[in-house]
Amino acid sequence: MNKLKLNYTSLSFLPILVCIPLGYQLINNIHFGGFKLFQEFLISAFNPKIDNEIIITVIKRLNETILIGFFSWLVSIIFGAIFGIISSNIFYKIFNIPNFFYRIVRFFLTIIRSIHEVVWGILLMQIYGINFSIGIIAICIPYIAVNSKVFAEQLEIIDYKSFESINQINAPKFSSLLTLIWNPIINTFKNFGLYRLECSIRSTVILGLFGIGGIGTSIFLSFQTLNFRELWTYLWSLAILIIISGLIFKKIKFNTTNKILSIFFISVFFITILFSFSYFLYFIFNNNFENFNSVSSLFKSSSNLGLFDFLKLILETIILSLLSTGIAISLPPLVIGIFNNNTSKIFIKIFAFLLRLIPTPVILLTLLTFNNPSVSLAALTLGLHNAGITSKLLFTNLDSQDKRNYIAMKSLGISKKTSWLLGLFSQQAKSYLAYCAYRSDIIIRETTIVGVIGSVGLGWQLQESLSSFAWQEVILVLIAYSSIAIVGELINGKIKNSLT
Amino acid sequence: MNNTVLELENISYKYKNDLILNKINLKINSGEKIALLGKSGSGKTTLISLLNGTIKPTQGEVKLFNESFEELDRKQKSKITTIWQDLRLIEDLSAEQNVNCGLLAENNFYFAFKNLLNISSFKKAHKYMKLCRLHNSIYDKKIRKLSGGQKQRVAIARSLIQESNILLADEPFNNLDPKLITTIKNLLLENVDKNKTKKSPKTALVALHRLDLLNDFDKVIGIRDGKIFFNIKRNNLKKIHLEKIY
Ligand SMILES: Nc1ncnc2c1ncn2[C@@H]1O[C@H](COP(=O)(O)OP(=O)(O)OP(=O)(O)O)[C@@H](O)[C@H]1O
Numbered sequence: 001m002n003k004l005k006l007n008y009t010s011l012s013f014l015p016i017l018v019c020i021p022l023g024y025q026l027i028n029n030i031h032f033g034g035f036k037l038f039q040e041f042l043i044s045a046f047n048p049k050i051d052n053e054i055i056i057t058v059i060k061r062l063n064e065t066i067l068i069g070f071f072s073w074l075v076s077i078i079f080g081a082i083f084g085i086i087s088s089n090i091f092y093k094i095f096n097i098p099n100f101f102y103r104i105v106r107f108f109l110t111i112i113r114s115i116h117e118v119v120w121g122i123l124l125m126q127i128y129g130i131n132f133s134i135g136i137i138a139i140c141i142p143y144i145a146v147n148s149k150v151f152a153e154q155l156e157i158i159d160y161k162s163f164e165s166i167n168q169i170n171a172p173k174f175s176s177l178l179t180l181i182w183n184p185i186i187n188t189f190k191n192f193g194l195y196r197l198e199c200s201i202r203s204t205v206i207l208g209l210f211g212i213g214g215i216g217t218s219i220f221l222s223f224q225t226l227n228f229r230e231l232w233t234y235l236w237s238l239a240i241l242i243i244i245s246g247l248i249f250k251k252i253k254f255n256t257t258n259k260i261l262s263i264f265f266i267s268v269f270f271i272t273i274l275f276s277f278s279y280f281l282y283f284i285f286n287n288n289f290e291n292f293n294s295v296s297s298l299f300k301s302s303s304n305l306g307l308f309d310f311l312k313l314i315l316e317t318i319i320l321s322l323l324s325t326g327i328a329i330s331l332p333p334l335v336i337g338i339f340n341n342n343t344s345k346i347f348i349k350i351f352a353f354l355l356r357l358i359p360t361p362v363i364l365l366t367l368l369t370f371n372n373p374s375v376s377l378a379a380l381t382l383g384l385h386n387a388g389i390t391s392k393l394l395f396t397n398l399d400s401q402d403k404r405n406y407i408a409m410k411s412l413g414i415s416k417k418t419s420w421l422l423g424l425f426s427q428q429a430k431s432y433l434a435y436c437a438y439r440s441d442i443i444i445r446e447t448t449i450v451g452v453i454g455s456v457g458l459g460w461q462l463q464e465s466l467s468s469f470a471w472q473e474v475i476l477v478l479i480a481y482s483s484i485a486i487v488g489e490l491i492n493g494k495i496k497n498s499l500t
Numbered sequence: 501m502n503n504t505v506l507e508l509e510n511i512s513y514k515y516k517n518d519l520i521l522n523k524i525n526l527k528i529n530s531g532e533k534i535a536l537l538g539k540s541g542s543g544k545t546t547l548i549s550l551l552n553g554t555i556k557p558t559q560g561e562v563k564l565f566n567e568s569f570e571e572l573d574r575k576q577k578s579k580i581t582t583i584w585q586d587l588r589l590i591e592d593l594s595a596e597q598n599v600n601c602g603l604l605a606e607n608n609f610y611f612a613f614k615n616l617l618n619i620s621s622f623k624k625a626h627k628y629m630k631l632c633r634l635h636n637s638i639y640d641k642k643i644r645k646l647s648g649g650q651k652q653r654v655a656i657a658r659s660l661i662q663e664s665n666i667l668l669a670d671e672p673f674n675n676l677d678p679k680l681i682t683t684i685k686n687l688l689l690e691n692v693d694k695n696k697t698k699k700s701p702k703t704a705l706v707a708l709h710r711l712d713l714l715n716d717f718d719k720v721i722g723i724r725d726g727k728i729f730f731n732i733k734r735n736n737l738k739k740i741h742l743e744k745i746y
């Protein structure tokens with residue numbers, strides 16, 4: 001048993017080996033031209049620009065971000081729940097629908113979520129032009145599919161026996177369904193709602209970097225003009241927004257025994273659905289398809305992409321995913337384990353918060369000040385950002401864990417680091433790895449963002465093809481992307497199953 | 501006047517390669533109170549699951565009111581109510597909400613909705629919970645926070661609230677103290693008595709291990725190794741019968 005635990009532990013550290021090729025390439029690519037800029041960037045963090053003018057801009061931009069972020073969250077969580085229900089086992093059992101449809105719905109959702117919101121965003125912007133609602137739609141499309149997976153997973157663990165007992169009573173099917181899914185749905189909303197809100201605010205910011213508006217656009221513009229003090233004003237205000245939204249969300253009580261609150265939630269639910277549908281219809285009938293005149297333009301466009309280049313891009317994307325995943329898995333336990341004291345812990349937590357806060361494109365652009373673009377640099381960026389996220393989870397789990405083993409080991413005279421490793425971390429390793437498997441799904445999708453900025457992989461190609469309206473290439477790249485993501489999800493699913 | 505309500509015709513049930521029930525023939529007449537005996541693993545729960553249609557026989561036919569189970573509609577099937585050995589309550593719902601689940605079949609969607617939102621006073625549920633000695637303080641508690649005996653009684657209340665003609669109970673006295681056993685036993689079997697004079701008689705089949713409770717039944721069925729070993733009037737039950745099945 002002990003040996004097995006040690007294995008999961010060592011598996012959590014092993015991926016740090018990716019640092020060898022990564023470091024090698026990074027060192028080779030170093031340049032000192034922008035070191036001053038980098039310094040300035042760091043110093044500005046403590047000295048953000050604060051005056052009347054910028055505060056007004058911040059409020060205006062934040063409003064846009066909140067609007068896009070909140071509405072895309074609301075729509076995607078409600079439709080996510082609905083699709084979660086119709087992609088869960090229990091739905092098919094109650095209504096006696098053949099399993100075949102279950103597979104089709106699931107496959108469809110898998111394809112949709114395999115493409116990152118930034119890709120949807122760039123794609124839609126290219127077709128419809130820059131438009132406020134494009135931001136919401138771009139986030140909602142993959143988010144509905146992602147949320148539906150989260151909901152469906154929680155619905156899958158409904159006790160089969162309680163289904164049988166309700167089924168035996170022979171209640172009307174919708175009543176049975178509602179009664180069985182009620183609590184899993186509400187609990188999923190409680191547990192994941194806030195996290196998904198944070199995600200959709202982050203996605204709004206990233207789409208902002210690509211021009212959709214809101215604080216992201218300001219961040220990008222201030223970076224472009226090297227206005228670091230302004231940049232940090234935006235970043236800190238974003239931090240405040242994320243922290244405050246967390247506090248508010250935790251304050252709201254989703255108490256289903258309160259009549260007025262229940263009625264309020266239900267009306268929000270139905271109004272959102274109605275509004276989304278009517279908007280959807282409006283969108284379809286009222287948009288002139290500026291650049292995407294007809295399907296025929298798809299076939300007229302030619303592809304200059306050679307097979308060899310294409311394969312190289314795919315390979316690059318896969319390597320990028322692997323390297324970043326390695327960093328995201330191993331860096332947090334390594335750093336937390338080595339600097340295992342209270343003061344360092346605070347610094348690590350702040351650093352991890354910053355890594356989560358600063359959008360990946362900005363991290364990448366900062367790193368580009370002293371390193372030439374390469375796969376390794378993109379991987380480092382993506383890895384660091386995701387390490388910020390995995391370390392948050394690791395901290396939460398370690399803090400809530402029973403510490404008796406750890407204390408006992410320390411009192412036996414075993415060194416602090418070893419006791420931490422064997423007494424604390426070893427018990428978390430398995431669930432930590434399972435979470436990392438899930439995380440790497442997301443990393444694969446996020447390779448697009450760093451790809452576009454850091455000119456690597458398929459992301460970069462996508463940008464190129466889109467700006468030259470080479471629709472055939474675009475389609476090709478999208479298919480490649482979603483294939484990689486789907487295969488990745490399958491592999492990660494297998495890994496996760498063996499870990500839980 | 502033997503009015504058969506439930507009938508098993510030459511039933512066999514196989515799970516993978518194990519023959520769990522072997523060519524069972526059984527008639528349950530209206531108004532009968534039957535005790536089902538048999539040692540642990542003999543197939544009592546399996547028999548009950550066949551009778552309420554949760555599992556389908558590998559061979560043979562289950563008949564309710566002389567009609568094949570498959571052909572019956574929802575209303576007719578809901579004339580059977582079951583108290584499960586493993587209770588099968590919905591852990592995340594409150595005691596009251598679980599009891600109301602028994603009423604889902606005779607009500608519409610709006611009722612299910614009201615039940616989950618808890619925005620109505622459910623008098624019928626309260627009545628049955630009181631009968632099972634469950635007090636006000638328990639109504640809003642989630643199942644996972646109840647004691648074993650409380651859960652047991654919630655399951656019993658959920659079943660009784662259906663006011664069905666036929667009751668199938670799988671070791672309903674588990675987890676109950678002696679006083680509660682008497683109360684619940686009267687509740688389960690008295691219903692049968694009360695209605696005997698009425699047009700819709702109630703029938704009960706109860707699987708149990710407590711031989712001291714047999715006096716309240718009028719028939720005893722013993723199963724062993726997946727076969728019905730005896731099916732006799734309680735008055736005719738001899739010690740030798742019991743020795744053979746245990
Ligand atoms: N889901 C199942 N999977 C595999 N075997 C099963 C299953 N259900 C029951 N069995 C087997 O069927 C046989 C009869 O089980 P059953 O639960 O009907 O016994 P029982 O008489 O109710 O026992 P007890 O008094 O312990 O509740 C047992 O040998 C059991 O192992």
Ligand SMILES: [Mg+2]
Pocket residue numbers: 544545546585670
């Ligand atoms: Mg049993």
